Amino acid sequence: MAEGLLNFNNVQFETSAGVGKQLIKSDLPEVAFSGKSNVGKSSLINKILNRKSIARVSSTPGKTTTVNFFKLDGVRLVDLPGYGYAKVSQGERKRWSELMEQYFNSGRDIRLIVQLLDMRHPPTKDDLDMLHFLEQSGLNYMIALTKSDKLNKTQTEQRLNSIEKELEFIEQDVIAIPFSSVRGDGVEEVRHIISNAVLGEI
Numbered sequence: 001m002a003e004g005l006l007n008f009n010n011v012q013f014e015t016s017a018g019v020g021k022q023l024i025k026s027d028l029p030e031v032a033f034s035g036k037s038n039v040g041k042s043s044l045i046n047k048i049l050n051r052k053s054i055a056r057v058s059s060t061p062g063k064t065t066t067v068n069f070f071k072l073d074g075v076r077l078v079d080l081p082g083y084g085y086a087k088v089s090q091g092e093r094k095r096w097s098e099l100m101e102q103y104f105n106s107g108r109d110i111r112l113i114v115q116l117l118d119m120r121h122p123p124t125k126d127d128l129d130m131l132h133f134l135e136q137s138g139l140n141y142m143i144a145l146t147k148s149d150k151l152n153k154t155q156t157e158q159r160l161n162s163i164e165k166e167l168e169f170i171e172q173d174v175i176a177i178p179f180s181s182v183r184g185d186g187v188e189e190v191r192h193i194i195s196n197a198v199l200g201e202i
Contacts, residue, residue: 009049081099148185
């Protein structure tokens, strides 16, 4: 294991929580992953953990409806439910909202939020709502710009310039990393940011 870097290879799935009372006790630092449905969250988690399917990948949006906990040495990774899927019922939206509220308001040791945005498109209203929440919460977060392999070099430069304008409301010094679970772009950068957040080096 490289100095100052977490061991991302020793991981185990712990549990899933569908309602607030099922959330496991916060007895380790946590890194949470947030993003809209079908943004590539499970693929990103699998890639940084060197696993093919520890986080379930689905071609159908809206499949991650629980808070899923994964335990590494000295840290817990938390896969939050994907948001913004239009076909979800009002009751399911209410359950999701209450679950998220309890997760973020229960005094957990959240060291970092990895907020995923689809690099190909402007942020959705739900994306912007989540980013405004993160700004107001004071939580430490970074942005992973997923599906970067779908863009060529010119398109990538254009989107990075656009993203700078689209996210100009962000006041924190937030790092945005282009990420591809296909090519591996950004994997080491995300691992280092997570490690630094957990190990207290930032």
